[in-house]
Amino acid sequence: MKILIINGPNLNMLGEREEAIYGKQTLDTINAEIKAFAQKNGIETVFFQSNIEGEICEAVQQVKTVYKADGIVLNAGAYTHYSHAIGDALACVNVPKVEVHISNVHAREDFRHLSVLADNCNGVICGFGADSYKLACLAIKGISER
Numbered sequence: 001m002k003i004l005i006i007n008g009p010n011l012n013m014l015g016e017r018e019e020a021i022y023g024k025q026t027l028d029t030i031n032a033e034i035k036a037f038a039q040k041n042g043i044e045t046v047f048f049q050s051n052i053e054g055e056i057c058e059a060v061q062q063v064k065t066v067y068k069a070d071g072i073v074l075n076a077g078a079y080t081h082y083s084h085a086i087g088d089a090l091a092c093v094n095v096p097k098v099e100v101h102i103s104n105v106h107a108r109e110d111f112r113h114l115s116v117l118a119d120n121c122n123g124v125i126c127g128f129g130a131d132s133y134k135l136a137c138l139a140i141k142g143i144s145e146r
């Protein structure tokens with residue numbers, strides 16, 4: 001099975017972005033770690049990052065056609081909290097979807113407590129750093145095997 005991992009705005013800045021919250025790892029390092037972990041668990045991965053809302057909608061829409069993937073792990077960054085366009089895109093595709101966050105959004109500012117994506121996902125994982133993505137991959141595998 002194959003999972004599309006999508007990262008949204010400002011996640012390309014990991015490593016130098018608010019280190020106390022997001023850690024020292026760059027997105028490339030995190031993606032390499034996810035890829036190795038996924039491989040050990042019999043999962044293939046493909047990665048996409050964009051700072052642009054419409055490009056994230058397109059990546060979601062293309063999960064089956066272009067990426068030939070069976071599920072989506074999505075960290076939409078701040079779009080999580082207000083992008084109904086990405087929420088609608090998630091509703092368009094019939095694959096397992098997990099929303100993830102590196103930080104525990106519920107322990108942060110009030111505006112981060114709301115997700116407009118979660119109701120179109122199978123579940124949400126947050127607060128475990130890079131492990132949030134790995135846990136989400138296992139969750140998607142579990143759903144697919146049910």
Ligand code: DQA
Pocket residue numbers: 009010011075076077078079080100101102103104105112
């Ligand atoms: C984030 C949390 C969001 O609130 C924030 O806007 C991000 C990163 C996380 O991974 O913790 O950009 O999605």
